[in-house]
Amino acid sequence: IKQDFDRVSELTQNIIAIEDEEQNQLIEFTRAETGIRDLLDNRVKSIILEKIQALEDSSNGMVTMALISIVIAIMLAVILGIIISGYIVKPIKRLRQAVNEVEAGNLDAQFVGINDGGREGAGGRGRGRGEDGNMPSRSDKNKTSSFASEELIDLSHSFNSMTEKLKANDRMQREFLGIASHELRSPIQPILSYADLAIKGDVPYEQAVEKIFTHAIRLQNLANDILDVARIEAGQLSCVMRRVSVNRVVKDAVDSIRDNLRKDVDLEVQLLEQDVEIGLDRDRIAQVLANILGNAEKFTKKGKIRIETSRASENSLIEIRISDTGGGIPEEILPRLFEKFATKDVRGSAKQGTGLGLYISKAIINAHNGKIFAFNNPEGGATFVISLLVEQER
Ligand SMILES: Nc1ncnc2c1ncn2[C@@H]1O[C@H](COP(=O)(O)OP(=O)(O)O)[C@@H](O)[C@H]1O
Ligand SMILES: [Mg+2]
CATH class of the missing domain: 1.10.287.130 (Signal transduction histidine kinase, dimerisation/phosphotransfer (DHp) domain)
Structure with missing residues (x-):
């Protein structure tokens, strides 16, 4: 029994020892577990902190980026504003200045508003004649078309051509x-x-x-x-068209100069073989014939004045040809014979008149859709040819 008891107590001791050891191991285990958990916690925390930090950093960056963008946008707006004012507002100001000058009576004002390079400020101040070269050219137009609108360039062209016309009108007046x-x-x-x-x-x-x-x-x-x-x-030369006999009109015109002819000047008249009535303003055509016959009479000392009326072969035109044996049209005025004030002494006669007669004659013939031209005859003297349409013939 004693032996057994000892054995039992020894086994009990062992069990207790084992239990203690287990207890210790459990404690040890728990400690390790806590250690591990702490370790993990710290790691996670630091990772989260790191992430938060990174997030903070990046949001700071974004704010900075946004600020920089705003600054860049403002700068761009300012630069664009300057460019736009340079290319659009400035020319408009110059145009205004030029308009003011024209209004004040300075017709030499020029509008040089578009990319005139080194010629800044020339707009509206171009005084004195001969500054026409400042007008923006076609190539200027290509260079600047990205900025200055086409309209602005066209505006400057039309402004300058308007002042040119005004100047020409002023000169003529x-x-x-x-x-x-x-x-x-x-x-x-x-x-x-x-x-x-x-x-x-x-x-x-x-x-x-x-x-x-x-x-x-x-x-x-x-x-x-x-x-x-x-x-x-004023564009108000009106012609009242009526059906009139061509021979009648020519005969009346000839009769009215007959008395003024010099002694040594013969008058030769050839009317249409078959008279025709055409639509024309009788008084106005009489005025043209009186002027041309009057010139012939005025510039012919001796010889012949011949009026020949004919109908062209195609039947659609009446031609009145007035030729003389006078001094001939002076060569200098031949190219601008039908312009206003084209007047010149003709050999052998003193200058008379204002040089308005042929200008008016051409305007009247134009109003009849007809044609008028003149040349000097090879044998001397001048010839004037008028052609009128027969289209309204009955
Ligand atoms: N038959 C002509 N012979 C020579 N020169 C002429 C003749 N007709 C016109 N001319 C020239 O054309 C000019 C212009 O004529 P015109 O317009 O009738 O004006 P004006 O008779 O008032 O001078 C004349 O001054 C003259 O030099
Ligand atoms: Mg005349």
Whole structure:
């Protein structure tokens, strides 16, 4: 029993020892577990912290980026503003300046608003003639088309061409006024002088009246010419078309100059073999014929004036050909014969008239859709040819 008891107690001791050891191992295990858990916790924490830090850093970066973007955007806006003001606002200001100058009467003002490079500020201030070279050229237009709008470039072109036209008009008006006032004054003086002489009894009454009559007619013709030019320029030269016999019109015109012809000048008239009525303004065509026959009579000292009326082979045109054996059209004015004030002494006769007759004649023939031209004959003298349409023939 004792032996057994000892054995049992020994085994019990062993069990207790084992239990203790197990207890220790459990404690050890728990400690290790806690250690591990702490370790893991710290690691996770640090990772999370790291992540948070990274997130914070990146959000800081984004804020900075956003700030930089805003600054860049503002700078771009300012730069664009400057560019736009340079290319659009500035030219508009210059245009305004140029318009103001034109309004104030300076027709030399030029609008140089578009990329005029080194010529900044020339716009609206181009004084003095001969600055036309400042106008923006086609190549300028290509260079700047990305910025300055096409309209602005077109605007500058039309502004400058408008001032050019105004200048030309102004020049013509001055010229016209100069010549017209001289021409108007010259018949008035002899009218007054002859009237005065007749009143005083220094000149026979009849002689004075004759002279006064001649100069009064000159004055009347001049006044009519000036009024016609004004009508042509205003686009108001109206022709009242009626069906009229061609032979009748030509005959009347010839008859009205017959008395003025010099002794040594013959008049030769050839009318249409078969007369025809065409639509025309009788008074206006009579005015054209009177002017051309009047010139022929004025510039022909001796020889012949020939009027030939014919119908062209294609039947659609009537041609009136007036040729003379006078001094011939002076070469210098031949290229601008039908322009205003184209007048020149003709060999063998003193210069007379204002040079408005042929200008008015051409405008009248144009209003009839006809043609007029002139040339010098190889054998001397001049020829004028008028062609009129027969289209309204019945
Ligand atoms: N038949 C002609 N022969 C020579 N020159 C002419 C003739 N007709 C016109 N001319 C020239 O053309 C100019 C213009 O004529 P016109 O317009 O009728 O004006 P004006 O008769 O008032 O001078 C004349 O001054 C003259 O130099
Ligand atoms: Mg004339």
